[in-house]
Amino acid sequence: MKQFRMVIVLLLAVFLLSSCGSTEDAQNNNKANETASLTISAAISLTDALEEMKPIFEKEHNVELTFNLGGSGKLAQQIQQGAPVDVFISANQDWMDTLEKEELIQTDTRKDITGNKIVLISSKDAHLSMNLLEEIDQLDSVKQIAVGNPETVPAGKYTEQILTHLEKWDGLQNQIILAKDVRQVLTYVETGNAEIGFVYESDAKTSDQIDILLTADTKMHDPIIYPAAVTTDTEHENVAKDFLEFLESDQAQDILQSYGFQK
Structure with missing residues (x-):
């Protein structure tokens, strides 16, 4: 009788462990299938080019892009005030320099992506x-x-x-x-x-x-250069870096040039 009870206990333990493992696997799978959300604060002059890039990047990286567009100074000030932003794209170097000095962007991610007239x-x-x-x-x-x-x-x-x-x-x-x-x-x-x-x-x-x-x-006038960088407070660092790499790709640069930008 005692042996029978031990067998029951062991079987119950195995069942519970396997159930926990299945639940954990399911949770991990759900997390893997979740669509990440990336917030891009960008100079408003980039509006049309970014909108054309949006479905391309989203499809390739299973991510949803949200654009916050406006004057670079206003966008930089929002980041200074703690706005949740993953990537900042400025229409000049000065505002990016300001955020870099305040350690609000990841300096090693900073890239010059395009120019203008x-x-x-x-x-x-x-x-x-x-x-x-x-x-x-x-x-x-x-x-x-x-x-x-x-x-x-x-x-x-x-x-x-x-x-x-x-x-x-x-x-x-x-x-x-x-x-x-x-x-x-x-x-x-x-x-x-x-x-x-x-x-x-x-x-x-x-x-x-x-x-x-x-x-x-x-x-x-000063050279018109659009720098981009990942913010310090981003919660999606890897995909944010992927977006910067995408901006430098031939596909993205062709789109920018089609809208009058030039590197």
Whole structure:
């Protein structure tokens, strides 16, 4: 009788162990099949290119990408305030440098992924023409000039450098209206709220309502470079690094170039 009880106890123990193992295996399998979520804070000028990349990367890596788009300065400030971000892509080096100094990005992941140009645009309906940027203060029909806020919008800072180089910045202050990001500049010009504006070439190519009047000489401003990096607080470090590698791939670079970016 005693032996029979021992056999029952042993069989029960084996059953419980195997059940626990099955449950653990099931939990591990469920975790493996879960779709990771990656939050990308990126300069708003990258909107169209990133949206085209999104389904490609998601399918290849079983991950869901969420984009937080805006002016680089505002995005950097959000990270400083603790916003849950996995990857930051800035439209200039300064904001990335700021986060690096504050140890809010993983320095060894930082990569320069693409570049851009600054162009002067007008609405097609305006029928404006200019031969030189130096003539910008000589157009009687121009009452408003849309510019990204230089404090938080890299395109605005580049524009300030251009107009300062031409000794026009101070003289145009009564005509300049500041926008929260480069896409708002584009909207101001499209809707006629500003006769002209300064945007990236990539933004200009997204609209069939505007004309590119002139392209700024790159010698007039700092190099336009888009750095990207994984944040220090990411909970998805490996897949975040995979995304940065994807941005450097030929496939991603072809997409960026198709939208007017250039490395």
